[in-house]
Amino acid sequence: MRYPIAALALLVLTACEAQPEGEPVARARIDGQEPAAAAPTPEPSATATLASQVESACRSIIFEDTPLTHCLAVPSRHRIAMDLGPRGEAPYRSLTDFARAQDPDTIAFAMNAGMYDDEGEPIGYFVEDSERLQALNTADGEGNFHMKPNGVFYGSDGKWVVRSTDSFLANVTERPEFGTQSGPMLVVDGKIHPTITHDGPSRLIRNAVGVDDNGRAHFVISNAPISFGKLARFYKDELDVKNALFLDGNVSLLWNPATDRLDTGAPIGPIAVIKKKASE
Template sequence: MRRLFRTFTLGLCLAACQPAQEGDPVASVTVGRDGPATPATPAPGATIASQVESACRSVIFENTPLTDCIASPERHRISTALAGSDGNFGSMAAFAATRDARTIAFAVNAGMFEEGGDPVGYFVSGGERLKELNTAAGPGNFHMKPNGVFFGTGDRWKVRTAEDFRANVSERPQFGTQSGPMLVVDGRLHPEITQDGPSRTIRNAVGVDEQGRAHFVISSAPISFGKLARFYRDALKVKNALYLDGSVSQLWNPATDRIDQGAPIGPILVVERKVPDDE
């Protein structure tokens, strides 16, 4: 289970550390147009930058560049897919080659996975549960409790801790993916994440704001868990945010011809336009 057992212990404050500081709310955020954050190559047939509006924006938070891609319930629908190397796609570019780029707002990697691309935790695609909720103890970021689930049906999307999900969600959603750790829980930083720890890598996450919009954030430079969590809490005012992954984090944004390359990925979150911009 290659992805599950890779742990960024330097960025997480374990039981022996002092309690994390909450930090001060951010005073300002610089926002611009989205551009490639990591080496990117257009997918064949996916060049539509002059035809559609980007759902992603570039943001500078505490001197760290981020890309914030926003899914709106009025304009978008969300689904999941698998991009594992075992009979599936294996890369964002391979996935993009199978889809009509005019219908896609953006897509991101959707959580941690095992060898072959199978998700480590709960995973639902098209209303079919492919993996049950994983509440087991273990090493690695996934098992930093609380971990959580991003899920939804129709235009209602939520992030809940895994325990909250198990206790309160009785109907299977149309899509769902489990990852960990939670970055923000009920408006507070995860208790075992430091404010700005020394472990830095490209990371991505998801959270839903008070307007019901899902913010998919990927860093354009190495970032700590704490800074990413504080961006959700302080800049986006998101009360519950879920870490998706690091190092392998990738984004496909057809509107800017961005398609990230890198290590093989597994689960994917796909945000589609309800009405293509050219219609």
């Protein structure tokens, strides 16, 4: 999200364009209700058939009538890194430009991850390859980032954590291998953020991350406009995640090489990169 100047422009938008979906929405529903009747599924193309043979870390589901894509990073199979742009150069600003610079066979998925200024630079804590590019931001202000408690997603050596900013400041003394700060927290110590309502009027394409008790990182992007409350409930009630962090809204994008999904949209900033570990 461009911040703070572009935030004013975003207020006039009701939702971003629906992102291209590389996977069909699953017929099964995670909320236990009976699914609505669906149109017959067309025969897959040769490209889709080939993509389906590649294991995907992402699945499409429906939660409370809203389609989501849920991508799971597992420490035994994946590494997580942050990327802003080529070293010494300007930020990528799009997943398309980022993807051009990568070997897709090494990437499980990638997603924009944190708020940024008009140049694409992070406005909060940001660590890439153990190098801190932006200090922790504890300032007060307007907008989602300052909807406290906000938080930090970080990790080292396959141990990934989401903490509120205050908890991070009080408990983390060593620089992690990666880190990104955003806000608001969706779920804090098993409870939904105190100012998030059940299903508020703000509905946008949104993405987030949370880490469960088994150390797995759950990345979620909505495929239709969603409220903060519904996204928070998905983490708390369905994924049983005790700490989840909102990453961004209205510019949320996903690259999933396994299904040839490569979202395009407004310029982005920090990118979370989930890489495949080499086979033993």
